[in-house]
Amino acid sequence: MDNLDFTPAVGDLPFTAQQRTLLSLANELGRTKFAPRAAQWDQSASFPFANYEDLRQAGLLALCVPKAFGGGGADYATYMMVAAEIGRFCGATALTWNMHICSTMWTGVLADGIPMTETQRAEHVKRRELHFARVVNDGAIYAQPFSEGSAAAAGRAPFGTTAKKVEGGWLVNGRKIFASLSGAANYYGILCTEDKGDEKPDARDTLYLAVPATSEGFSISGEWDPLGMRGTVSRNLAFKDVFVSDGEQLMPRGVYYKGAQTWPAMFFTLSPTYLGLANAAYDFTVSYLRGEIPGEPPVKRRMYPTKQIAVAQMRIQLENLKSIFARVIQEARPNPSPDEKMRLYAAQYTVMEGANDIARLAIRTCGGQSMMKHLPLERIYRDSRCGSLMLPWTAELVLDRMGRETLYRPGEKDD
Ligand SMILES: Cc1cc2nc3c(=O)[nH]c(=O)nc-3n(C[C@H](O)[C@H](O)[C@H](O)COP(=O)(O)OP(=O)(O)OC[C@H]3O[C@@H](n4cnc5c(N)ncnc54)[C@H](O)[C@@H]3O)c2cc1C
Numbered sequence: 001m002d003n004l005d006f007t008p009a010v011g012d013l014p015f016t017a018q019q020r021t022l023l024s025l026a027n028e029l030g031r032t033k034f035a036p037r038a039a040q041w042d043q044s045a046s047f048p049f050a051n052y053e054d055l056r057q058a059g060l061l062a063l064c065v066p067k068a069f070g071g072g073g074a075d076y077a078t079y080m081m082v083a084a085e086i087g088r089f090c091g092a093t094a095l096t097w098n099m100h101i102c103s104t105m106w107t108g109v110l111a112d113g114i115p116m117t118e119t120q121r122a123e124h125v126k127r128r129e130l131h132f133a134r135v136v137n138d139g140a141i142y143a144q145p146f147s148e149g150s151a152a153a154a155g156r157a158p159f160g161t162t163a164k165k166v167e168g169g170w171l172v173n174g175r176k177i178f179a180s181l182s183g184a185a186n187y188y189g190i191l192c193t194e195d196k197g198d199e200k201p202d203a204r205d206t207l208y209l210a211v212p213a214t215s216e217g218f219s220i221s222g223e224w225d226p227l228g229m230r231g232t233v234s235r236n237l238a239f240k241d242v243f244v245s246d247g248e249q250l251m252p253r254g255v256y257y258k259g260a261q262t263w264p265a266m267f268f269t270l271s272p273t274y275l276g277l278a279n280a281a282y283d284f285t286v287s288y289l290r291g292e293i294p295g296e297p298p299v300k301r302r303m304y305p306t307k308q309i310a311v312a313q314m315r316i317q318l319e320n321l322k323s324i325f326a327r328v329i330q331e332a333r334p335n336p337s338p339d340e341k342m343r344l345y346a347a348q349y350t351v352m353e354g355a356n357d358i359a360r361l362a363i364r365t366c367g368g369q370s371m372m373k374h375l376p377l378e379r380i381y382r383d384s385r386c387g388s389l390m391l392p393w394t395a396e397l398v399l400d401r402m403g404r405e406t407l408y409r410p411g412e413k414d415d
Helices: 017-044 047-055 076-087 091-107 118-138 255-262 264-268 271-289 306-333 340-368 375-387 395-407
Strands: 162-166 169-179 185-194 206-212 218-221 235-245
Touching: 017 047, 017 091, 017 206, 017 375, 047 091, 047 185, 076 091, 076 271, 091 118, 091 185, 091 264, 091 271, 091 395, 118 375, 162 206, 169 185, 169 206, 169 271, 185 235, 206 235, 206 255, 255 264, 271 306, 271 340, 271 375, 340 375, 340 395
Parallel strands: 162 185
Antiparallel strands: 162 169, 169 235, 185 206, 218 235
C-alpha cells in the first residue's frame, strides 16, 4: 500500500490516490484532534463544534459536493472509507458528519443516478447550486432529521410532517425526533409529505426540504441524556407553519421516493461510524494487553492464552466486518441486483451488531480496569450499542426484510 503508514479502518484495499490522501487526512485529524476531545462531548452530551471547525478547514464538509461546484468530488465508496476512519476516533463526530454528508450526496453524486424528467433534472441542477454554495463558501452544516417515532422512518408509512404549497414555497407543520446536530446545523433537511388537501397522504408525495435554522415557527426541544452517541445531540424538532421557500427543495417533488428505491445503499451510510468503533475496540484491546496505553502502568496481560484466543476471535470478527463492508461499498450502485441488496442488508446487520459484539469482547478480555471512564473503551461500548437501532435498517428490520424478501418473490402472497 503506497504512502499509507497505517491500516485504515476499512482495511488494506487498492486505494486511489484521492482515497489515500483523504484517509491519511482523516487518520491524522482523528488521532491528533478528535480522539483527545471525544470524552468531553460524551461527558457533557454536547456537540463537537471544535471537530466541525477542523472538518470545515480540511474541506471535509464539502467532501461529496461535486468538483464542478467547488467540492471534493468524493464518490460513495470514498466517503464510506473516510467515515470509517473518523468513526475510529470519535463516534459522535462520524455519525453526525454522516447526516451532513448524506444531504450533499443525495443532491449530488446520487441524484445523477435517480430517474427524473427533463424538467425535474433542470430544476434540480439549478437548485442544488444554492445548497452546495452554502457548504463550500460558508461552511454550512446540514442535518438529516427523518425520524418521527412512527412507521414512516422504517419506510412503512407516509411522514406525518406535512408541507402545503403556498405562493413561493411551502408551509411546513409537524415534528421530528432524534434530530442529530440539533442546535448545531444551519439547515435541517427534512422529509415530509406534500399536503394535497383532503386526499389520503401518500409516501410517493414525500418532499425533501431544507429548513433554515433561523425560520420562524421552528423550534428545538427535549432532553438529551442517552446511553451512547451523546455528542450527536439528537433532540426533537417542531415546525409550526414554517415557511420554506421553493429554493430550499433538496430534490424536486416526488423524486426522493424514487431515489430511496433506486439507491438502497444510502441506508448503509450509518454503518461506517460503527466499523470505525469496531476497529477502535480492537486497537485498544491490543494496546492494552501489550501494556502500551499512554498514561497507564505498563502492565502486560498478553501472556494468558485466554486473552490471545479472545484477540484472535476479535480479529476474525473484525476481518468479517471489513470484508463485507469493503465489498458492498465497492459494488454500490443504483438499482442493485437482488443478491447485491441482500448483501447490503447482511453487511448492515454484520457491522451494527458486530461492532457492539467486538466492544463487549474487548471489555471482557481487558478486564475491570479497562472500563474506567478515563479510558475510551466504555464509551466505545456504549456508542456501539446504538448502531442497530437506526431506522430504516435496524437489526430487527434487516432480519425481517431478508427473511421476507427471500421467501416471497415480489407480489407473492399466501392464500
Ligand atoms: C444516536 C442516535 C442518533 C440518531 N440520529 C438521527 C438523525 O439524525 N435523523 C433521524 O432521522 N433519525 C435519527 N435517529 C433515530 C433512529 O434512526 C430511529 O428512528 C430511532 O432510534 C427509532 O426510535 P425507536 O427505537 O424508539 O423507534 P420505534 O418506532 O419505537 O421502533 C422500535 C423498534 O421496532 C422496530 N420497528 C419499527 N418500526 C417497525 C415496523 N414498521 N415493522 C417492524 N418493526 C418495526 C425497529 O427494529 C425499531 O428499532 C437517531 C437515533 C440514535 C440512537
